[in-house]
Amino acid sequence: MKIRRIQNSLIRAFAALIVFTIVLLGALSYYFLQKTLIQNAEATTMQLVSQLNRVIENYIGYMDDIALMAVNNEDVRAFMRSPANDSPSLRAKISSSFDVIRSVRKDIDSVFLITRDGRAIAATQRSGLNPSVGLTDRFKELEIGVAPGGASISSAHVENLVDDRYAWVISLVRDMRAAPAGGSVGLIQVDLNYEVIASLCRNIQLGSSGYVFIVNRNGEIVYHPRQQLLYGNLKSERISDILALHGGNLSTVVDGRGILYTSVSSPETGWTVVAVSYLDELFGMIREAEYWFLMLSLLAFVSAIGVAYFISTNISHPIESLRRAMQSVESGNFDIDITVSASNEVYQLARDCDIAVKKVRDLIAQNVREQELKRKLELQTLQAQINPHFLYNTLDSIIWMIELGEYERAIDMTSSLARFFRLGVNRGAETISVKTEIEYLETYLAIQKQRYKDKLSYEVSFSPDLYDRQILKLLLQPLVENAIYHGIKNKEGPGLIRITGERRDATMIIRVSDNGVGMEPTQLGALTNGQIEPSRTSGVGVRNVQERIRLYFGPDYGLQFESTPGAGTVATLRIPAIGGDVN
């Protein structure tokens, strides 16, 4: 669980960091890219538009040069001054000089001369002047826009002065005076082929659908590639806003599309050249950049997760194996080597853990050894206690007999005692066979029988398959002693002690029962706990038995007393049936 969390939190942290970085970088680069693109577009378009404006100014300049040339021509002046000078030869001369201009400059559609009195000459006499046009009316129309002695430029219009011809042109009209002070006598009109201006504008490429248009100072369209759409209200331009700018850039939304207007105004022509760039086309590059950015982001994200996974695995794997080792230690298995395949702090930690576990293991082993030693010492002490105890009891009896003069019995008892010790009570072994223990017991009972005579009778019956089993030595004697002193001795009349042994599975059950006076429960408890110092030495013996069993066989075994006051006591001894032939 904890290991997962290390890995997950690492990956989560990496992912968050990467996403944060990507979003920040993306926003910043988007902002700067957009800004740069707009600035670049503005600069480039402004350059294009200025250049176009200069070219147009040049054209208009040429037209004015031609008009001035015509105005200063002596033939023209003569023709205009008076109808009296009018002659077919003069007309032919003027017309052919206009034709020369036309043939030299293909962009000039035509040159006209119109006088106040309604006489006119056209450059081309191919089909003559249009009879439908009233020349005096036309003079008046043209005169309106022209300052005295000056020139004016029209917007694009259809010229119908020549018969059978409707040409799209831009006209420059120059006023001519007979004398510096006199009124206008005639006008020179130079028509520039509209296609010249239109193709100049058309040739400018601004993205895939951007374009250039021209308006004059009155806001009338001079050129617009979608002029019919403007008239049909299918399209609109922010013409008044553009004119108010007097040249410059304007970002706006027209017909639902973001537009960048870039315009240059010419004081000479009075025209404003306007470039229209569509922002969505300008930002096509951004879209591509977006794509690459997204792809790189994905790559960075995936690699970051990969690296996070790698690092977290590198950390969590050794920790995981260390954890498993420690879990094993927790459940009591100290016999392991904690080795971790890592070369960082975790390795050091694992090594330290290993040393600690090994130290604990050694300590435990030492403790076990010490406990064993202690137990042995205690047992030895207890064993050592039992021998004198028995000896004092017996010697008490012998003294008592000698005092009464019963020398024969004293002799018997002394010899029984001698045999008892000869049997090997004092030999070093902790355990003896059940058979030997029974012999001790019978010797002891024989001694006590001599002391208590008919007051004491006893029965010993052991299951024969117990004879070869091992038992702690002198385990039964204190119980019998207890039965005599606390049961039979204070009883009126004879008493019986019965000692039986049987095996139940792997357990040996030995019972010592008497039909003596029995014990009160408090007395019984004191006897087994050893809390109340029992009278004389029998209590010491019983406690000794209990402690020895516990020390040698563990807490699962021991001694139990059942007693009924007035009816007798049963001591039940339960020890494992060890040793001997199991079969």
Added chain:
Amino acid sequence: MVLLFLAAAVLFAGVLTILYRGQWPFGPGAEAPRKAVVIFKTIDYTNTPFWGNVREGVISAARDFSIDVSVRGTTSESDIAGQVDIVRKAMEEKPDAIVLAAADYNILVPLAHEIRRRGILLVCVDSFIHSDDANVRVGTDSYEGGQKCGAAVMRYVRPGDTVAVMSYVKGSSTAIDRESGARDFLKDKVSLLGTLYSDSDADKAYVQAARLIAETPALRGIVALNDPTARGAARALAESGKTDSIALVGFDNSFPVLKFVERGIIRDTVVQNPFNMGYLGIRAVRELLNGKKPQPFINTGSIDISKENMFLPENQKLLFLFPAAVDR
């Protein structure tokens, strides 16, 4: 495990790159170019500049709405079989849309049905067909145009005068509608003569008009319902010398018609907006392709042009074709 991760990332990026191939899959430029075949009544732009103007509108819109267009047509307006062939071939190319100016009101109906059956969009411009197969119709309301002709002639004749109506192709939808518009407007005001059909032939119209003028001394007005008919009638009228007593009202604006207007032989001509027809026809295709529903009939309107208003700036653009604009 880490190598696997990196390999997956590289693979992923690779797949994206292959998918990209110079095209950003989510941008507006990603869709494949849409194709439309545009079929006019004729591509003889010198004789009928009307179609040159339609073409200019088509090409402008093609650029504005990113549609690949191919403009086709016969060299003669009366070559109905030729147009049927062109439509059939166009269908085989499986374009996204066919924009059709039907040469005949009835003959092209089964073809229109077949176009729709094949899942091709059909937009009719200028002249329509006798069926509901067209997704959208874009053009002049011809009945209204006819009425304008009637109104124009009424400015020059007195009530009860004799007026003749000269139509062009019997069975063409525009001819039928223009004639009924003119007749409905005039029938209670003047005495109307029976309709003549020029078959869009200026020479035939000239002969018909010359006879009409010669045989009907009471004639005070002529309504000529299309450009060649107006041209022929104008020539006959000019030759008869009765331009002051007979008012001729024409339709459309070819160079000769305009010249006759300027000379005062044709008093008025009702002019359509061919540029807008072409432009709005293609715009309708784009809207249909984008899943929008444009209105089923888009009226591009018509205006009455006379000598007095023909050189107004807003009318110049409508009447006179830019010299090089057609070739753009």
